[in-house]
Amino acid sequence: MKAIILAAGEGRRLKPLTDHIPKPLLKINGQCLIEYHINALVKAGINEIIINVSHLGQQIIDTLGDGHRYNAKLAYSIESEPLETAGGILKALPLLGSNPFIAISADIFTDYHFKNLVDLPIHLAHLVLTDNPPFHPNGDFALEKSIVKNDGKPLYNFAGISVLSPLLFKDCKSGKFSLAPLLRSAINNFAVSGEYFQGIWHNIGTMEIYQTVQQKFANNKV
Incomplete structure (x- = not known):
């Protein structure tokens, strides 16, 4: 099984810091945010990892190398310019192959165990959901007996961790x-399963959140 770490975003809400350093x-x-994900994936037995890059992407390549x-x-x-989440994944599909793959947002900080997702049987997608953070109180999706719903209560936050089938993108254009x-x-179409995760999860989207997480985990690693 392969994984993709989505690392092409500009990190606009973290400017001016991200004018010179890519958010991952x-x-x-x-330790860099993206290194936490790489190490956690390897620990789960996933060694082939694709990383999409754009904003200050060469810094990421130079820092991580061949892995x-x-x-x-x-x-x-x-x-050449950020293609957003699905556009970036579609471009990377030739590297990901024809089997389902794990997709992770580079800008989250979590202790989620990716082993849970290895060889998970899915239709088109499997989503990891969390409690809604303060900046996103209304949530994204409901969960009913491991089936993700667009409507219902409660609505949970999409954690930026998923397993996706290439078939999800079959009708998409670059x-x-x-x-x-x-x-x-x-x-x-009832083609998406999901799970509710209650462990450590932070979206490093603002300077305030970044500083808070830095202080909270100054002497502890996830």
Whole structure:
């Protein structure tokens, strides 16, 4: 099984910090956000990892290299401009192959165990959901007996962790587009499973959140 780490975003809400450092390279307790994901994937037995890059992408490539020191094999999908989540994944599909793959947002900090997702039987997608953070109180999706719903109560937050089938993208054309409409369409066809995760999860989307997480985990690693 392969994985893709989505690392092409500009991190606009973290400016001016991200004018010079791509968000995936921001550090918590001395380790880059994206390195936490790489190490966790390798621990789960997933060694082939694709990383899509755009904004300051060469810094990410130069920092991580070929992945040898992580016991991983890293490949890069380079975007001249960010293609959003689904557009970036579609461009990277030739590197990901024809089997379902794990997709992770680079800008989250979590102790989720990716082993849970290895060889998970799915139709079109499987989503990890969490409690809604303060900046996103209304949530995204409902969960009913491991089936994700567009409507219902409570609505949970999509954690930026998923297993996706390449078939989810079969009718898509290259370009910039988001993942949410594809997921909602698949959900309407009862093709998306999910799970509720209650462990450590933070979206490093603002300077305030970044500083809070830095302080909270200054002497602890997930």
